[in-house]
Amino acid sequence: MRSSAHAPAVALNRFGLGARQDDAAPDDPGRWLLAQLDAYDSRPGPLQALTPLPGLVDAWLAQQREVRQAPEGERAGIREAYLRRGRDEYLAAVGARMDQALQTRTPFAERLVHFWANHFAVSVDKVLVVALAGSLEADAVRPHVMGRFEDLLLAVVRHPAMLLYLDQAQSIGPGSAAGRRAESRDAQRQRGLNENLAREILELHTLGVRSGYSQADVTEFARALTGWTLPGDSERGAGNAPGATFRFVPGLHEPGARTVLGRTYAEAGQEQALAILRAVATSPATARHIATKLARHFVADDPPPALVQRLADEFLRTGGDLPAVYRALVAAPQAWETAQPKFKSPWDWGVSALRALGRTQMPPAQAAALMNQLGQPVWRPGSPAGYDDVAATWAAPDALLRRVEVAQRLAGQTGDAVDARVLAPRVLPGTLSRASADAIARAESGRTALALMLVSPEFLRR
Numbered sequence: 321m322r323s324s325a326h327a328p329a330v331a332l333n334r335f336g337l338g339a340r341q342d343d344a345a346p347d348d349p350g351r352w353l354l355a356q357l358d359a360y361d362s363r364p365g366p367l368q369a370l371t372p373l374p375g376l377v378d379a380w381l382a383q384q385r386e387v388r389q390a391p392e393g394e395r396a397g398i399r400e401a402y403l404r405r406g407r408d409e410y411l412a413a414v415g416a417r418m419d420q421a422l423q424t425r426t427p428f429a430e431r432l433v434h435f436w437a438n439h440f441a442v443s444v445d446k447v448l449v450v451a452l453a454g455s456l457e458a459d460a461v462r463p464h465v466m467g468r469f470e471d472l473l474l475a476v477v478r479h480p481a482m483l484l485y486l487d488q489a490q491s492i493g494p495g496s497a498a499g500r501r502a503e504s505r506d507a508q509r510q511r512g513l514n515e516n517l518a519r520e521i522l523e524l525h526t527l528g529v530r531s532g533y534s535q536a537d538v539t540e541f542a543r544a545l546t547g548w549t550l551p552g553d554s555e556r557g558a559g560n561a562p563g564a565t566f567r568f569v570p571g572l573h574e575p576g577a578r579t580v581l582g583r584t585y586a587e588a589g590q591e592q593a594l595a596i597l598r599a600v601a602t603s604p605a606t607a608r609h610i611a612t613k614l615a616r617h618f619v620a621d622d623p624p625p626a627l628v629q630r631l632a633d634e635f636l637r638t639g640g641d642l643p644a645v646y647r648a649l650v651a652a653p654q655a656w657e658t659a660q661p662k663f664k665s666p667w668d669w670g671v672s673a674l675r676a677l678g679r680t681q682m683p684p685a686q687a688a689a690l691m692n693q694l695g696q697p698v699w700r701p702g703s704p705a706g707y708d709d710v711a712a713t714w715a716a717p718d719a720l721l722r723r724v725e726v727a728q729r730l731a732g733q734t735g736d737a738v739d740a741r742v743l744a745p746r747v748l749p750g751t752l753s754r755a756s757a758d759a760i761a762r763a764e765s766g767r768t769a770l771a772l773m774l775v776s777p778e779f780l781r782r
Contacts, residue, residue: 325750326658332749333782334618334662335650336427338672339747341738353650356426357643362462366419371409373459374563376451377480377551379405406451410444413454414691414698415684421671422680429465432646434667435617436461437699440476440525441706442485444699452481453699469610469640470601477521477597478566480550486516486704493546493574513574518542520704526600528609533581540578544585544593547573607635613709614645619655620662621710627654658751661781663711666694668782669723673774676747677734694722724775731770740769748778 331349332339339345346352383402387395424430437457444450460479464472476482483489491514492499499512518541522533549572551564568590578585578592583599585592600606611631615623627649634648635641649655664672670690674682682690691698695714701707708714740760744752756776763769773779 324656324658327656328749329751330656330658332427332747333672334655335431337421337424337431337668338427338675338782339749340675341678341743341746343746345746345749350650353428354647356428357466357646359426360429360466361426362465363458364420364424366416366423367458367462370413370416370454370458373452373455373480373565376409376455377565379451380480381551403447403450406447409451410453410699411684411688413458414688415682417454417457417698418671418674418682418684418687419680422674422682433457433462433465435614436465436472438701438706438709439613440482441701441704442481442699443701443703444697445702446485448484449481452479452484455479456481457699466643467641469606469635469642470598472642473521473525473601474594474597477517477525478548480565482517483548483550483566486520487514488517488545489549490514491517491542491546491548492572493543495576496546496574497571498569499572499574513539513542513546515539515542516704517548518545521597522600524704524706526609527603527605528612531605531609537580540580541593541596543574543576544578544580544596547571547590548593602636602640604632604636607632607640610635611645614649615654617709618649618662619657620660621712624654627652663715664780664782665707665709665714666696666719666723667691667698669780670694670726672747672779672782673727673730676743676774676779677730677738677770690726694726695719720775723780724771727771727774728767730774731767734767734770736766738770739766740773743770744773744776747773748776751778752776753778 327349328345329339331346331353332343335353379402383398386398390398421427421430421434440456440461442449442453442456444453456476456479460475460482461472464475492502492512494503494512515538519538522531522538522541523529527533547569549567549569551567552569570589573589576587578596580596581599585595588595608628611628612623614631615627619627630652631645631648634645638644688698696707740763741757744757744760753776756773756778759776760769760772763772
């Protein structure tokens with residue numbers, strides 16, 4: 321419970337991103353967490369220098385136009401130049417994400433941003449999204465993380481990174497005007513329906529696997545989504561709004577009514593898919609899926625059923641109001657139990673280690689390299705499912721060895737200016753064991769003591 325001796329550590333490390341040297345243990349941990357929901361800033365300082373999304377889309381469209389207009393032998397060079405610029409955008413966004421995590425005064429809110437960015441994962445393994453991956457978090461997740469789930473879902477699935485990652489930009493209704501023209505030109509080479517976005521929305525983003533939807537539901541939803549794409553350039557995009565980052569193209573849309581999960585949606589252009597999204601965003605299956613993932617992330621790999629039900633009920637009661645669900649989580653007694661602490665992911669551990677050592681900034685290339693070494697590259701989970709959120713994924717011996725190596729390097733960079741014997745109780749209030757405290761005290765040097773603190777059982781968990 322929040323009144324226990326362990327509650328400050330739970331608030332700082334399980335709900336937050338790890339204590340810093342100058343962080344006082346909160347007197348009222350629950351109130352400290354809830355106050356962050358109101359103090360949250362969706363566009364904090366470290367993100368201010370990032371290229372706005374319309375600028376990223378303009379660069380994408382310019383590259384597409386240049387490729388089409390260039391001779392065949394010059395096209396590869398144009399694409400490579402765009403990818404180089406994209407990698408620069410990616411590194412800048414990784415650096416901004418890391419700096420914000422190190423500096424934030426609302427670490428609970430920041431953890432929620434990271435949770436939702438992983439829930440709606442894209443992966444830069446697909447090079448088309450390298451320049452845009454950071455923007456999905458900055459421009460779709462951050463503005464909506466304190467709003468309704470429905471609005472967050474809509475912002476994410478219409479973001480260019482998601483449209484490209486899941487091939488929605490290539491999806492054409494077979495019976496649409498564009499589909500019929502393509503077939504008449506070359507019946508053997510059809511560009512048709514792509515179901516990736518529809519499938520992942522149902523399986524990963526909303527209802528969850530084994531929730532009762534069928535392959536027919538996926539196909540029908542994919543047909544409803546046709547026409548959802550990126551803005552076009554001057555050759556293809558008549559009618560684009562200035563600064564647009566999403567476009568609905570009626571000529572790509574599959575005509576006709578659609579039946580999804582037993583409900584029929586009339587032909588209504590873009591509104592057809594919007595109506596389906598609204599329905600699945602507020603369904604009981606979605607409430608349970610989101611509640612389970614939140615409880616797993618914050619409380620236990622095998623979340624308590626009573627907690628899952630509590631969060632799902634609040635989700636349904638409020639129509640998917642996310643701050644209400646967060647408040648229910650903070651108020652739940654199970655969230656404060658310490659018998660089975662969560663094992664930190666590489667991102668969690670790396671951020672908490674840097675915060676504990678007093679770091680407030682890290683060069684972007686170093687931040688990316690650090691997460692690569694630890695085994696959790698930023699925005700590169702390799703699949704739309706995102707990174708796993710259970711100990712079995714992160715606690716393998718080779719992964720722990722990487723943390724030891726990084727701990728030694730970070731401790732060496734910090735030097736003897738920080739006394740681990742003083743620091744450890746501050747960043748692990750009420751949870752530092754006698755065995756760990758003794759090992760730190762007996763260390764042969766201050767740097768070794770710091771490294772031992774960073775890989776202690778208590779620091780590896782939250």
